Amino acid sequence: MQKAAIERNNETIAAQLTPVGRETVQDRVYSELRRALIGGLFEPNQVLTIRGLADALVTSTMPVREALGRLITEKALEALPNRSVRVPPITLERIDDLLRARSLIEGEAIALAATRMSPRQIASIEAMLGEWDEMRALKHKKDIDREATLNQSFHFEIYRCCGSAVLIPMIESLWLQSGPCIRVAIYAFSDAGEVDTAHYHRSIVAALAKQDAQAAREALVADISRPFAFLRDKLQSAATKDQT
Amino acid sequence: MQKAAIERNNETIAAQLTPVGRETVQDRVYSELRRALIGGLFEPNQVLTIRGLADALVTSTMPVREALGRLITEKALEALPNRSVRVPPITLERIDDLLRARSLIEGEAIALAATRMSPRQIASIEAMLGEWDEMRALKHKKDIDREATLNQSFHFEIYRCCGSAVLIPMIESLWLQSGPCIRVAIYAFSDAGEVDTAHYHRSIVAALAKQDAQAAREALVADISRPFAFLRDKLQSAATKDQT
DNA sequence: TCAAAGCAAGTGTGATCACAAATCAAAAAT
DNA sequence: ATTTTTGATTTGTGATCACACTTGCTTTGA
Known part of the structure; x- marks a missing residue:
């Protein structure tokens, strides 16, 4: 049995390769929106639509709506009573x-x-x-x-x-x-x-x-x-x- | 024109009725999970599955996954690398x-x-x-x-x-x-x-x-x-x- | 002329399906 | 007997569809 040898081989391979990561689409959307928000790409009071963002980010609506939901709970965005979401106004x-x-x-x-x-x-x-x-x-x-x-x-x-x-x-x-x-x-x-x-x-x-x-x-x-x-x-x- | 009369009538009706509210299923799921978390119904390290919660709450998976996502961003829950979610351990x-x-x-x-x-x-x-x-x-x-x-x-x-x-x-x-x-x-x-x-x-x-x-x-x-x-x-x- | 009703386009929400990855158990090989 | 492999089940993710609600505009009626 070459168990030790195989183990060693795997380790050398592992040392050379960099982890590929398994970022989901939702994560990328979330990061992108975060970046945009901190960077001030959206201005206060601007309303964001799920489909609009999905088109802009070239994905479906699903990852976008979940990312928006997360940003709303962080108070980075605001859910209006109309169920539309906007960038909070400055007061x-x-x-x-x-x-x-x-x-x-x-x-x-x-x-x-x-x-x-x-x-x-x-x-x-x-x-x-x-x-x-x-x-x-x-x-x-x-x-x-x-x-x-x-x-x-x-x-x-x-x-x-x-x-x-x-x-x-x-x-x-x-x-x-x-x-x-x-x-x-x-x-x-x-x-x-x-x-x-x-x-x-x-x-x-x-x-x-x-x-x-x-x-x-x-x-x-x-x-x-x-x-x-x-x-x-x-x-x-x-x-x-x-x-x- | 009976505009004033109609207006008055509407007002009396409005005074008697209580707003019905438009809470979404996702909101209810979120509140329920919050309550359970603060109340300590889930114990540390317990893993939660979307379908399991959906069955327990008698809804589809959709509102549950969005509620879970929100709770994860609040650090109330933890996303494991396996993409499963658990309540954070106590250290x-x-x-x-x-x-x-x-x-x-x-x-x-x-x-x-x-x-x-x-x-x-x-x-x-x-x-x-x-x-x-x-x-x-x-x-x-x-x-x-x-x-x-x-x-x-x-x-x-x-x-x-x-x-x-x-x-x-x-x-x-x-x-x-x-x-x-x-x-x-x-x-x-x-x-x-x-x-x-x-x-x-x-x-x-x-x-x-x-x-x-x-x-x-x-x-x-x-x-x-x-x-x-x-x-x-x-x-x-x-x-x-x-x-x- | 102006307000109210009606219609059409757009939007969020929830359900369902397809797919890939993970998990677990049984079977096979060493 | 222990490890590996294989296969079945479970699970999260993303896409798509149906439906209800909102919104803005047009049309109708006074």
């Missing part, structure tokens, strides 16, 4: 509400991460920061999508170190909910002149490197407050203008 | 993780509620407390289901006053996730002798009546920590016993 209350929740939960996550991050993990984050600067220096034209993606990776790389399997999905849900709002703010930013966004990220990394949980929390809150505050002002001025 | 890490998240978020919610609750709302909570004692005094036999339901109403009545449409769904998700754990603890409680659960709730109400946010937060954390701590001890002793 002042919702902005404040989201910012408070994000400060609370992401603040806790980064405070936990501050005491747990290994030097290797810190270095990884710092490298990211450098790459970021590089990109920003290179292209004078603003690449908002790339910027947003990098920002997302930066934050979640940190959050992943908090060691909480409960908090992280909640943070993902919060990003999903604030995605459309943030994107509106970002676009407004690029018109209203640039702020030094890099500064915030540097102070986050500095606090993490010192394992200073409180400083990390404060730096993070300052970072995520920025677009919310901007959007808040924008909405308020729009509201007062409507009154005239 | 020590998960218990601590859930307790931390619940203390953080529910603590924030009650702190917000403490500054916002109207005297009328406080009175409503107090009345609940009385009804509670009454029930407990009446039946010497412990009615765990009723107890749990009342506890749930008590907490969410308070949380609803926090005025955050973002926090409340997160709390619901957390209850869903800790439901099976808690139920295990509760059952163990009833064997291990009763603790004065009423005391915790009284101190919560007292803090709310004084609008003392910090005291309310602390009282709440003490309240929700109790079953978690109990369960934690139980698991740890079981683990050490396994080692022998």
